[in-house]
Amino acid sequence: AQKITQTQPGMFVQEKEAVTLDCTYDTSDPSYGLFWYKQPSSGEMIFLIYQGSYDQQNATEGRYSLNFQKARKSANLVISASQLGDSAMYFCAMREADNTDKLIFGTGTRLQVFP
Amino acid sequence: DTAVSQTPKYLVTQMGNDKSIKCEQNLGHDTMYWYKQDSKKFLKIMFSYNNKELIINETVPNRFSPKSPDKAHLNLHINSLELGDSAVYFCASSGQVNEKLFFGSGTQLSVL
Numbered sequence: 001a002q003k004i005t006q007t008q009p010g011m012f013v014q015e016k017e018a019v020t021l022d023c024t025y026d027t028s029d030p031s032y033g034l035f036w037y038k039q040p041s042s043g044e045m046i047f048l049i050y051q052g053s054y055d056q057q058n059a060t061e062g063r064y065s066l067n068f069q070k071a072r073k074s075a076n077l078v079i080s081a082s083q084l085g086d087s088a089m090y091f092c093a094m095r096e097a098d099n100t101d102k103l104i105f106g107t108g109t110r111l112q113v114f115p
Numbered sequence: 116d117t118a119v120s121q122t123p124k125y126l127v128t129q130m131g132n133d134k135s136i137k138c139e140q141n142l143g144h145d146t147m148y149w150y151k152q153d154s155k156k157f158l159k160i161m162f163s164y165n166n167k168e169l170i171i172n173e174t175v176p177n178r179f180s181p182k183s184p185d186k187a188h189l190n191l192h193i194n195s196l197e198l199g200d201s202a203v204y205f206c207a208s209s210g211q212v213n214e215k216l217f218f219g220s221g222t223q224l225s226v227l
Contacts, residue, residue: 045218103216105158
């Protein structure tokens with residue numbers, strides 16, 4: 001069963017607008033962490049934001065915020081005031097508190113920001 | 116002073132050859148990983164080591180053999196390379212549970 005689902009293979013957004021990238025997850029573990037990574041065309045994996053399952057508030061990091069809806073098992077990434085440099089692949093990932101510490105990734109969403 | 120460094124960045128080789136990718140982290144982390152990213156950009160974990168001990172082996176063919184001489188290094192050796200091994204291989208490390216993974220810059224492996 002897919003543990004992390006990103007249903008949007010591609011998204012377009014105009015510069016300076018906000019965009020939401022969807023992510024749903026599946027786990028029976030009460031303790032887990034959710035991550036978003038950005039992969040520009042240069043290929044490196046850049047950490048953006050983290051949300052812990054017990055965190056009371058939605059995580060924010062500059063223009064990035066995470067819309068965490070625990071009951072719906074969703075952790076959508078919101079990018080405000082999009083910039084051309086935001087064009088990249090975005091991956092949602094989950095880490096369960098088991099003894100493996102592995103990060104499981106979704107299939108990614110390719111975001112294109114146009115002027 | 117790169118946190119996670121892997122070499123080489125590009126590797127082009129013939130089918131049947133044996134090759135190695137090296138990875139080193141200077142973050143003092145206990146856990147290191149190898150991930151494979153296929154042509155569709157899907158990232159899948161291959162191995163993880165904690166303090167030089169193998170923790171995860173995600174049904175990777177025996178031709179792939181990770182080696183961790185110490186907790187700062189995790190190398191990946193691949194025997195008898197096949198066309199399907201062409202991918203980007205990422206090394207990563209992490210500290211405590213629920214800490215982010217720090218990724219290396221990736222190794223683009225092309226098997227001809």
